[in-house]
Amino acid sequence: MSQVDDIKNQVDIVDLVSETVNLRRTGKNYIGFCPFHENTRTPSFVVFPDSGTWRCFGQCAEGGDVFSYVMKRDGCDFQTALELLAKKAGVELTPYNRDDKPKEEKQHLYDLMNEAVSYFHNNLTQHPAGKPALEFLTGKRGLKPQTIEKFRLGYALPSWDGLTQHLLGKGYTRQDLIDTGVVSEQRDDKGEVIPNGRIYDRFRNRVMIPINDSRGNPIAFGARILDPNDSPKFLNSPQTVLFDKGKTLFALNEARSAIREKDQVVLVEGYMDVIVLHQEGFANTVCPMGTALTDFQAKQLTRQTKHIVLALDGDAAGYHAAVKDIDIIREASASETPGDTKNLLRQENRLNVDIRIVTIPEGLDPDEVVLENHEAWEEIIQTAKPIVIHMMETLAKGRDLDDAKTKSEIAAKIMPLIREVPNAIERETYRQQLARFLDIDESLLTYTGQTVSPGSGNKRAFPAKPRLKTTSDAMVFDPKDSFYNKENEILRCLYRYYDNPGSLAAIDRKLRKFHLEAMSPMDFNQTDLHEIASVYFRALDQDEELDTKAFIEKNIPESVQDTFFALKNKRPDNLNETLELDEEILRSVAFMRQEKCEYDKSELQSLLEGSEPGSEDMRNFETMLDRTLQRRRQLDILIDNINMIDFRNGK
Numbered sequence: 146m147s148q149v150d151d152i153k154n155q156v157d158i159v160d161l162v163s164e165t166v167n168l169r170r171t172g173k174n175y176i177g178f179c180p181f182h183e184n185t186r187t188p189s190f191v192v193f194p195d196s197g198t199w200r201c202f203g204q205c206a207e208g209g210d211v212f213s214y215v216m217k218r219d220g221c222d223f224q225t226a227l228e229l230l231a232k233k234a235g236v237e238l239t240p241y242n243r244d245d246k247p248k249e250e251k252q253h254l255y256d257l258m259n260e261a262v263s264y265f266h267n268n269l270t271q272h273p274a275g276k277p278a279l280e281f282l283t284g285k286r287g288l289k290p291q292t293i294e295k296f297r298l299g300y301a302l303p304s305w306d307g308l309t310q311h312l313l314g315k316g317y318t319r320q321d322l323i324d325t326g327v328v329s330e331q332r333d334d335k336g337e338v339i340p341n342g343r344i345y346d347r348f349r350n351r352v353m354i355p356i357n358d359s360r361g362n363p364i365a366f367g368a369r370i371l372d373p374n375d376s377p378k379f380l381n382s383p384q385t386v387l388f389d390k391g392k393t394l395f396a397l398n399e400a401r402s403a404i405r406e407k408d409q410v411v412l413v414e415g416y417m418d419v420i421v422l423h424q425e426g427f428a429n430t431v432c433p434m435g436t437a438l439t440d441f442q443a444k445q446l447t448r449q450t451k452h453i454v455l456a457l458d459g460d461a462a463g464y465h466a467a468v469k470d471i472d473i474i475r476e477a478s479a480s481e482t483p484g485d486t487k488n489l490l491r492q493e494n495r496l497n498v499d500i501r502i503v504t505i506p507e508g509l510d511p512d513e514v515v516l517e518n519h520e521a522w523e524e525i526i527q528t529a530k531p532i533v534i535h536m537m538e539t540l541a542k543g544r545d546l547d548d549a550k551t552k553s554e555i556a557a558k559i560m561p562l563i564r565e566v567p568n569a570i571e572r573e574t575y576r577q578q579l580a581r582f583l584d585i586d587e588s589l590l591t592y593t594g595q596t597v598s599p600g601s602g603n604k605r606a607f608p609a610k611p612r613l614k615t616t617s618d619a620m621v622f623d624p625k626d627s628f629y630n631k632e633n634e635i636l637r638c639l640y641r642y643y644d645n646p647g648s649l650a651a652i653d654r655k656l657r658k659f660h661l662e663a664m665s666p667m668d669f670n671q672t673d674l675h676e677i678a679s680v681y682f683r684a685l686d687q688d689e690e691l692d693t694k695a696f697i698e699k700n701i702p703e704s705v706q707d708t709f710f711a712l713k714n715k716r717p718d719n720l721n722e723t724l725e726l727d728e729e730i731l732r733s734v735a736f737m738r739q740e741k742c743e744y745d746k747s748e749l750q751s752l753l754e755g756s757e758p759g760s761e762d763m764r765n766f767e768t769m770l771d772r773t774l775q776r777r778r779q780l781d782i783l784i785d786n787i788n789m790i791d792f793r794n795g796k
């Protein structure tokens with residue numbers, strides 16, 4: 146996560162705006178007089194806590210996030226706003242690339258990890274002591290030699306200092322070894338590290354599985370026992386400067402293209418499962434580091450696909466984990482504490498993904514299933530069910546569904562889950578399914594407690610974050626994420642397009658032809674992306690002799706360099722090779738504007754609902770709504786016509 150994202154997550158926009166603007170609540174949003182234009186009659190300034198954005202629906206017709214708010218309010222630049230908000234959020238700003246040392250240091254540690262990977266790999270494939278480990282992998286686990294090569298699997302000798310001596314011999318320092326977690330430090334009776342005490346190999350007599358970051362750099366190890374008497378069965382590297390287990394998915398780098406190709410990712414529970422599944426042609430498989438799927442990981446995945454399948458082990462542990470999840474979700478929905486992150490339903494809602502769950506038949510591991518029969522694995526994945534249905538079936542497993550107590554217990558556990566489903570049609574369907582499943586009358590299943598709508602009965606003036614959306618809106622998404630990704634994608638396309646920037650004018654001509662404004666930094670509301678876009682568009686006004694991309698690189702402000710380099714190096718997600726790039730960009734811009742219109746429309750409608758009939762507020766919102774609908778119509782016409790536009794002829 147970039148520093149900018151960190152700050153956005155920490156700073157509450159309602160609190161921030163309230164420092165200087167008198168806001169009052171209308172539904173789930175807040176409204177007040179716009180601080181940026183002269184107005185005394187109609188409040189037109191709306192703050193959307195949901196998306197962390199603000200918007201003037203009046204004269205300014207502008208909007209943005211917390212950064213642009215501070216920039217406008219204080220008349221300062223992005224860097225200053227960043228510093229101010231970082232302070233507020235308690236986020237420490239670390240300069241990007243200003244001083245190359247941190248990056249070099251990191252590279253130094255990657256080099257060390259690479260050396261360790263090679264060392265373990267040599268032990269496995271060349272060293273006589275590695276033979277039992279090699280036989281275990283190729284025999285019992287069914288791995289092919291090329292799989293062992295591809296994942297660079299290895300073996301840690303049953304030695305206390307094999308790796309330590311090897312790395313020290315290569316010139317790495319004691320501190321380097323400690324920093325990467327490949328060694329343990331000597332501890333006293335109380336478990337405290339003894340300063341300058343002995344260090345020794347963390348992993349001994351284990352199969353070593355290198356864990357890479359999303360770009361393929363080795364950052365940690367997963368280590369599995371060979372001797373059944375050893376424990377624990379699996380040992381991971383500790384958290385280090387390189388390795389954050391909540392941000393890492395095993396084999397993501399290797400799985401990325403398959404995930405895109407199949408438009409689906411499958412999460413399993415073990416590294417060995419992932420490796421075997423990749424070997425057998427199911428390369429869209431990854432696994433988290435023994436924890437529940439974090440938001441960060443889910444977001445990493447949603448950049449490749451919206452379809453996530455969780456393949457849980459069928460053993461008792463997996464079953465209990467699933468049931469425990471229900472309790473977590475129930476607790477979350479019963480409590481008033483906002484911002485629970487660890488439950489799937491909310492993740493699904495917030496990230497706008499489709500999460501399905503499947504249970505592997507009891508007593509079987511995914512790797513066993515796929516080695517036995519390829520189709521069997523495919524069939525299992527195809528039976529994955531939506532979260533609510535999966536929970537229903539899990540709870541009913543082995544129970545007597547004719548028993549009245551069992552029925553009422555299951556209903557009591559499932560109804561709170563169904564209540565969390567944001568989409569009304571989906572919610573009703575689940576309710577009907579539950580009634581059929583339990584063979585009871587639908588009317589018995591009520592959403593008890595549903596009257597607790599977000600914020601009602603809440604004495605605090607400004608709740609920090611809204612609770613789960615329970616609107617019947619079919620289009621529930623997190624606009625913050627959605628627009629961020631879309632804007633980001635367009636910038637990625639544009640960067641590629643700058644090899645031939647002259648024809649950007651062609652895109653603008655099309656937009657104008659349909660009475661829409663030309664592309665500009667105003668299309669980018671996320672301040673960090675807006676900053677980058679501003680440099681992009683400035684680059685077009687430069688002398689033709691000058692290399693546009695060189696100009697961009699030279700002029701990107703330091704505060705957004707991490708964001709810029711990340712997007713510059715990343716291929717656009719949805720790039721359709723059969724389309725011309727300019728057509729692709731026009732299409733993306735049109736769809737994004739359309740979606741933003743849709744968002745404005747629904748926000749304006751809810752503002753209208755909240756305003757007094759016949760009041761000036763109401764008339765004002767109606768005017769704005771008309772304008773939005775008008776714009777929306779123009780965009781619809783443009784989108785209808787996009788396929789007919791012949792770019793090469795400039796028509």
Ligand SMILES: [Zn+2]
Pocket residue numbers: 179180181182201202203204205206
């Ligand atoms: Zn204004």
